[in-house]
């Protein structure tokens with residue numbers, strides 16, 4: 323995942339070259355352009371790390387929707403970032419089934435070892451953002467943690483420093 | 491099998507037979523293991539015959555509601571004027587449930603085959619599999635398997651030479667529990683916010699793009715191809731309890747058991763067999779306090795209540811709860827029930843789509859009152875207030891998310907009143923919640 327661009331930078335079009343081809347490949351899969359919205363937003367996030375105001379306008383344009391409509395959809399879904407996040411985005415499940423197995427201590431260990439002061443904040447070196455997430459659908463492998471696209475099972479506080487070494 | 495553990499003698503591995511076996515993931519590997527025979531057999535039958543066979547098997551929806559699958563399929567209009575759609579629900583987000591993930595990551599072709607059987611039965615030329623955004627590895631595995639299935643002739647313009655077209659699109663969610671609700675899922679596929687729709691119209695009449703649509707869970711569809719291959723009578727005979735509950739069911743067991751995992755048992759198996767024999771019971775020195783048997787949305791059962799409880803739709807209802815998705819959350823005596831119920835309420839408050847007042851306000855206030863109790867500022871009246879709120883949240887909203895928040899709260903207050911009283915009388919305090 324590429325680094326987050328700053329929120330004030332001028333928008334460089336996302337849907338060019340290979341990403342444009344990926345967008346075009348979506349159209350035959352759905353009977354309407356509107357239905358390509360979620361996958362198109364994923365393409366933006368994969369390319370840029372987050373979904374900026376400029377990207378919202380560009381998505382609206384290519385799918386013949388209004389920016390306000392696109393924004394309404396973006397904000398409904400928790401996985402789309404509407405502001406830049408750290409180079410590595412860490413999601414720790416702390417819902418009840420994991421909670422009773424010690425998930426809050428795992429979340430605390432991530433906060434401590436990344437230097438992120440609090441949940442949702444990015445570490446001063448820009449490396450990490452840590453959040454608590456609701457059930458990841460892997461409750462038998464408490465505590466599951468999603469780092470970018472890597473799904474890691476059975477995380478304990480002791481394993482945290484070792485896991486973080488793999489993310490520069 | 492009780493993945494990640496070996497198959498226990500009390501299990502019956504049908505869907506889970508190849509969990510943990512990476513060789514079953516490929517098209518060739520699946521075919522080598524007898525895969526796609528069910529689909530080929532279905533294509534040699536009429537649509538009606540496939541539906542009748544599934545009806546006769548007694549298969550019921552594994553996504554939570556337990557609605558008879560064959561009957562659901564028969565609601566689809568017979569005359570194909572508008573396009574028909576099959577949607578596979580792979581949004582698995584109900585706390586305690588992690589069975590569909592195992593099907594997706596080990597046996598993606600088992601699911602694709604089941605989807606194709608379902609699509610053929612309901613006359614759909616297109617399938618959408620809605621997979622939750624957090625299932626990153628499973629998404630990759632599934633997309634690869636779909637490509638292989640096209641190459642192998644199991645999908646496409648002429649499925650296994652039958653002249654039938656069946657296309658399959660994998661649609662990735664983006665983080666929203668509510669999109670597991672079937673009408674919210676349709677909105678999400680259409681590129682909208684995932685707000686549930688008012689029913690009627692039902693999806694079979696006006697679903698995706700106002701066309702006839704059927705929505706089934708991953709496990710339900712996966713079971714359907716086995717039923718066609720082995721026959722309805724075989725499936726129906728897999729029954730140890732009530733004859734209205736047939737086949738095998740995957741139970742995800744998590745929390746305080748020694749061996750959490752996915753176990754596949756014949757319907758009607760005693761719950762205590764699952765918790766104590768297959769999962770190895772509690773950790774040393776601990777005793778069982780409670781079980782939430784069907785995903786977090788159902789009433790809590792006490793240790794006493796699970797004695798004699800049979801794992802089928804009727805058996806769990808008899809004990810005052812529901813089988814739901816088969817996600818069992820096991821809690822031992824170290825569990826703070828009040829804190830965990832607050833966490834569940836917080837989950838529902840976070841996931842409410844907020845279009846119904848009772849749900850938006852009810853889930854938020856339930857969480858706030860529970861937090862207040864935990865912070866040592868509870869009042870005696872708070873329990874009645876919570877029950878009153880729950881009453882207003884039940885049976886009054888567009889979807890049942892609101893009811894799902896109320897169920898664990900009400901049952902916890904009724905079954906563990908002393909835990910609430912301990913906080914309210916300040917006999918107990920929590921370091922986790924401050925005012």
Ligand SMILES: Cc1cc2nc3c(=O)[nH]c(=O)nc-3n(C[C@H](O)[C@H](O)[C@H](O)COP(=O)(O)O)c2cc1C
Nearest residue numbers: 551552553554579581582583670671672706707710
């Ligand atoms: C709030 C809510 C969340 C749901 N989440 C899921 C889910 O994650 N997976 C699922 O299969 N069904 C879920 N359901 C049930 C679906 O709406 C639907 O009944 C089911 O997918 C039908 O499939 P089945 O008949 O094969 O069980 C949910 C329902 C509600 C009300």
Ligand code: SF4
Nearest residue numbers: 843845846849887889
């Ligand atoms: S009950 Fe809650 S989640 Fe369901 S439609 Fe109403 S507000 Fe949305």
Ligand code: FES
Nearest residue numbers: 415420458460461
């Ligand atoms: S509660 Fe943590 S993965 Fe389900």
